[in-house]
Amino acid sequence: MLLLLSRQVSLSFVKQVIPRSPVLFSKPASLNLRTFKFKVKFSTVSANATIQNIITMPERRPFVRLPTDVYPVNYGLCLKPDLIDFTFEGKLDARIEVVQGTNQIVMNCADIDIITASFAPEGGEEISATGFNYQNEDEKVTLSFPSALQKGSGSLKIDFVGELNDKMKGFYRSKYASASGEMRYAAVTQFEATDARRAFPCWDEPAIKATFDISLIVPKDRVALSNMNVIDRKPYPEDDSLVEVKFATTPIMSTYLVAFVIGEYDFVESQSSDGIMVRVYTPVGKAEQGKFALEVATKTLPFYKDYFNVPYPLPKIDLIAIADFAAGAMENWGLVTYRETALLIDPKNSCSSSRQWVALVVGHELAHQWFGNLVTMEWWTHLWLNEGFASWIEYLCVDHCFPEYDIWTQFVSADYTRALDLDALDNSHPIEVNVGHPSEVDEIFDAISYSKGASVIRMLHNYIGDEDFRKGMNAYLLKFQHKNASTEDLWDCLEQASGKPIAAVMNSWTKQMGFPIIVVDQEQQGEDRVLKISQKKFCASGPHNGEDCPSWMVPISICSSEDPACTKMKVLLDQPETTVTVPNISPEQWVKINPGTVGFYRIQYSSAMLESLLPGVRDLTLLPVDRLGLQNDLFSLARAGMISTVEVLKLMEAFVNEPNYTVWSDLSCNLGVLSSLLSHTDYHEDIQEFIRDLFTPIGLKLGWDSKPGEGHLDALLRGLVLGKLGKAGHKPTLEEARRRFKDHVEGKQILSADLRSPVYLTVLKHGDSTTLDTMFKLHKQADMQEEKNRIERVLGAISAPDLIQRVLTFALSEEVRPQDTVSVIGGVAGSSKHGRKAAWKFVKDNWEELHNRYQGGFLISRLIKLTVDGFAVDKMAAEVKSFFESHHAPAAERTVQQCCENILLNAAWLKRDAEDIHLYFLQRKAPPV
Numbered sequence: 007m008l009l010l011l012s013r014q015v016s017l018s019f020v021k022q023v024i025p026r027s028p029v030l031f032s033k034p035a036s037l038n039l040r041t042f043k044f045k046v047k048f049s050t051v052s053a054n055a056t057i058q059n060i061i062t063m064p065e066r067r068p069f070v071r072l073p074t075d076v077y078p079v080n081y082g083l084c085l086k087p088d089l090i091d092f093t094f095e096g097k098l099d100a101r102i103e104v105v106q107g108t109n110q111i112v113m114n115c116a117d118i119d120i121i122t123a124s125f126a127p128e129g130g131e132e133i134s135a136t137g138f139n140y141q142n143e144d145e146k147v148t149l150s151f152p153s154a155l156q157k158g159s160g161s162l163k164i165d166f167v168g169e170l171n172d173k174m175k176g177f178y179r180s181k182y183a184s185a186s187g188e189m190r191y192a193a194v195t196q197f198e199a200t201d202a203r204r205a206f207p208c209w210d211e212p213a214i215k216a217t218f219d220i221s222l223i224v225p226k227d228r229v230a231l232s233n234m235n236v237i238d239r240k241p242y243p244e245d246d247s248l249v250e251v252k253f254a255t256t257p258i259m260s261t262y263l264v265a266f267v268i269g270e271y272d273f274v275e276s277q278s279s280d281g282i283m284v285r286v287y288t289p290v291g292k293a294e295q296g297k298f299a300l301e302v303a304t305k306t307l308p309f310y311k312d313y314f315n316v317p318y319p320l321p322k323i324d325l326i327a328i329a330d331f332a333a334g335a336m337e338n339w340g341l342v343t344y345r346e347t348a349l350l351i352d353p354k355n356s357c358s359s360s361r362q363w364v365a366l367v368v369g370h371e372l373a374h375q376w377f378g379n380l381v382t383m384e385w386w387t388h389l390w391l392n393e394g395f396a397s398w399i400e401y402l403c404v405d406h407c408f409p410e411y412d413i414w415t416q417f418v419s420a421d422y423t424r425a426l427d428l429d430a431l432d433n434s435h436p437i438e439v440n441v442g443h444p445s446e447v448d449e450i451f452d453a454i455s456y457s458k459g460a461s462v463i464r465m466l467h468n469y470i471g472d473e474d475f476r477k478g479m480n481a482y483l484l485k486f487q488h489k490n491a492s493t494e495d496l497w498d499c500l501e502q503a504s505g506k507p508i509a510a511v512m513n514s515w516t517k518q519m520g521f522p523i524i525v526v527d528q529e530q531q532g533e534d535r536v537l538k539i540s541q542k543k544f545c546a547s548g549p550h551n552g553e554d555c556p557s558w559m560v561p562i563s564i565c566s567s568e569d570p571a572c573t574k575m576k577v578l579l580d581q582p583e584t585t586v587t588v589p590n591i592s593p594e595q596w597v598k599i600n601p602g603t604v605g606f607y608r609i610q611y612s613s614a615m616l617e618s619l620l621p622g623v624r625d626l627t628l629l630p631v632d633r634l635g636l637q638n639d640l641f642s643l644a645r646a647g648m649i650s651t652v653e654v655l656k657l658m659e660a661f662v663n664e665p666n667y668t669v670w671s672d673l674s675c676n677l678g679v680l681s682s683l684l685s686h687t688d689y690h691e692d693i694q695e696f697i698r699d700l701f702t703p704i705g706l707k708l709g710w711d712s713k714p715g716e717g718h719l720d721a722l723l724r725g726l727v728l729g730k731l732g733k734a735g736h737k738p739t740l741e742e743a744r745r746r747f748k749d750h751v752e753g754k755q756i757l758s759a760d761l762r763s764p765v766y767l768t769v770l771k772h773g774d775s776t777t778l779d780t781m782f783k784l785h786k787q788a789d790m791q792e793e794k795n796r797i798e799r800v801l802g803a804i805s806a807p808d809l810i811q812r813v814l815t816f817a818l819s820e821e822v823r824p825q826d827t828v829s830v831i832g833g834v835a836g837s838s839k840h841g842r843k844a845a846w847k848f849v850k851d852n853w854e855e856l857h858n859r860y861q862g863g864f865l866i867s868r869l870i871k872l873t874v875d876g877f878a879v880d881k882m883a884a885e886v887k888s889f890f891e892s893h894h895a896p897a898a899e900r901t902v903q904q905c906c907e908n909i910l911l912n913a914a915w916l917k918r919d920a921e922d923i924h925l926y927f928l929q930r931k932a933p934p935v
């Protein structure tokens with residue numbers, strides 16, 4: 007039986023007797039590959055000298071992977087958390103293999119104090135470790151033994167203690183209120199990417215897989231969960247208030263996927279058609295709110311089983327809502343953890359977009375059970391395989407479960423365009439990126455890995471065709487199951503299945519950053535249309551015109567007005583330019599590149615081609631996804647200075663008859679960007695008027711109340727349009743919003759969930775201190791985290807400077823969950839020019855607390871981006887850069903550079919187009935006679 011340390015061994019005592027002695031590794035200069043690559047390959051890309059001058063890649067941190075002379079086979083792990091003192095005691099009994107005689111074992115270990123360690127060779131005598139050298143910077147410990155450990159198997163025993171921290175990483179505490187309002191804590195884990203080492207000493211690299219036998223010693227009235235099913239539960243002899251819960255042995259797996267949760271939860275359960283027991287764990291008393299996710303999960307498991315043609319390998323899967331949770335969700339094998347808002351749905355109080363979000367997140371994390379958990383990336387350089395793939399297939403899964411969501415069109419607006427925007431920056435990075443130090447790993451959980459990754463997989467799937475794609479996927483999963491794989495391994499399998507040059511095509515997308523702009527011109531030759539197609543690198547500051555321009559292998563499809571939904575021709579552009587003859591196109595027909603907006607590139611049409619496509623926007627003959635794509639391309643061309651912003655404003659006016667939610671949503675987002683830009687000018691009000699004029703007809707058509715027969719997308723569209731009109735100060739919308747808000751607050755007529763965000767936003771934007779007080783009250787009363795978040799996100803819309811300050815103070819108060827502070831501050835920054843300044847000052851003034859709260863994880867990057875990305879004055883780029891030179895945030899280094907670049911781009915855009923935009927608005931008001 008495992009013997010645990012008694013409670014009397016306090017953490018502080020242990021710290022005194024075992025001082026940490028940092029042993030710093032020195033870094034060979036050649037390890038610094040990424041900096042090198044960036045500088046050499048892309049330093050000449052920028053068309054904007056100012057941007058290049060201000061942004062230089064910083065030095066990367068030194069890093070070496072664990073030695074391979076010893077590896078684990080099985081971890082016997084027993085943990086005893088103390089939910090009152092916030093400490094835990096642990097006992098590791100690992101079966102290890104010594105590959106080569108050594109008297110040292112190097113493992114990962116962080117924020118843990120080792121009490122004793124010993125090694126016993128199989129059938130031999132136990133040797134106690136005589137030294138534990140902590141290399142804190144490297145998050146490693148070296149155990150030294152008085153004599154050499156011989157080649158062969160043995161057992162490594164380590165007793166240790168740690169803190170249940172409040173940083174949402176490692177083994178941490180999450181706060182919740184009991185039914186009586188008493189504050190209590192659950193103990194939960196978040197190990198990806200590199201934080202299993204904060205819960206137990208281990209070989210914390212994805213390729214070092216082992217099996218796990220986990221036991222938890224917990225209060226007997228608490229739920230204890232881990233990756234596997236419970237196989238034994240017995241009283242704990244030393245304390246009759248505790249039980250020891252033992253879980254079945256896991257399959258061989260990576261440390262970052264291990265999980266345990268100890269707390270108070272209810273659940274709903276069901277069995278999927280392929281016999282897997284699925285449970286959704288919710289806060290006590292909220293089991294009903296788990297039903298929607300349960301339904302999605304039970305549909306999703308057989309969908310993936312069928313798609314991959316590989317069964318889910320564990321006997322059960324639990325999905326659990328965790329109150330304090332940094333990411334959206336985490337795919338721990340068999341025990342997937344979620345933010346409450348990514349899992350819980352209340353039929354009355356949840357809005358349509360929350361349902362959609364829950365479906366996507368469940369679809370995403372369950373896909374990882376195969377793609378990531380069963381087959382794992384060899385190193386974090388291939389993180390994109392995990393995240394890009396899951397971010398693509400979550401849409402396939404939701405499209406299967408909820409065809410009425412038209413989710414693929416939403417993909418284009420949510421992921422594809424986001425990725426293009428980020429990847430057009432000089433400070434983007436290739437999908438496959440050399441990473442070493444944990445802060446570099448944290449940094450790549452970004453829109454390149456997720457959204458560009460998903461977008462290039464979507465393009466690849468389209469290039470290969472579903473049948474061969476599935477064949478290749480199946481071969482990949484079978485070949486590498488319970489093992490690790492790299493990007494090349496996937497290309498090999500897909501190449502075998504399809505007979506197409508997958509590696510050659512895909513390497514151009516994953517190994518170099520950026521993407522091309524496809525320049526197209528046409529000529530009619532008899533019955534045929536001859537297209538001249540060329541590519542060059544697209545940069546947010548304009549296209550790349552240098553000699554060393556990178557190029558891509560670009561799958562290009564072409565359609566015509568004869569059938570806009572049907573691809574007439576496909577070519578693979580594998581050189582800078584080519585000529586394509588499309589047969590049988592009469593002169594009056596239009597020709598379009600990239601139907602479905604699947605290819606990961608922007609397009610610049612000749613004036614004549616563009617002219618011929620525009621009527622298709624107004625008369626809706628172009629597909630929604632292509633109307634969206636065309637508008638988005640032109641918007642980004644305007645930002646890059648390749649066309650005038652006025653041209654885009656004119657195009658936007660052609661959307662007045664637009665019925666499609668996603669098209670509106672993308673348009674609205676771009677108008678938001680423009681509105682934010684023009685907030686730096688004296689005619690900000692003019693763009694509000696433009697927005698009001700554009701959205702009024704659709705607003706009138708939709709009205710405030712849902713009509714019989716309406717569906718999911720109508721609900722989303724109504725919320726979007728009313729919110730946009732309200733924010734832009736459309737009087738009738740403001741009045742109706744105020745009326746409905748009053749009724750809601752007085753309990754006369756509760757607002758439907760879908761109307762709450764737009765109404766809250768509208769009344770706050772044009773509200774006073776009473777409105778803000780009322781919102782704070784609604785926030786306090788809200789029982790659902792979804793409602794609290796809904797309020798938190800719009801609080802920043804309040805206009806008066808003193809009230810903005812109250813919102814910022816609220817962001818850091820106990821009322822806001824630590825992970826949600828970011829969206830409150832971001833909401834302030836995104837709402838107005840004054841808000842942006844105030845939010846930035848607030849971040850600077852509270853930097854220590856914020857940085858400490860997130861321990862430099864990915865939330866700090868999000869906070870920085872939300873706060874400073876919208877500035878549009880050159881000197882702010884310098885200010886931001888200088889602040890982060892003296893206030894280090896290693897995991898946000900690239901984000902800071904991207905933000906500085908964006909600020910300079912905004913400033914250049916404003917200087918270039920402001921006057922023309924102003925004139926255009928004046929002309930609209932008083933058109934020349």
Ligand code: BES
Binds near residue numbers: 366367371374393
């Ligand atoms: N593996 C990630 C969770 C994660 C994110 C761990 C960042 C460590 C750092 C998970 O699969 C994920 O991608 N979650 C997303 C939600 C998803 C639907 C895009 C998230 O947390 O935002």
Ligand code: ZN
Binds near residue numbers: 370371374392393396
């Ligand atoms: Zn993921």
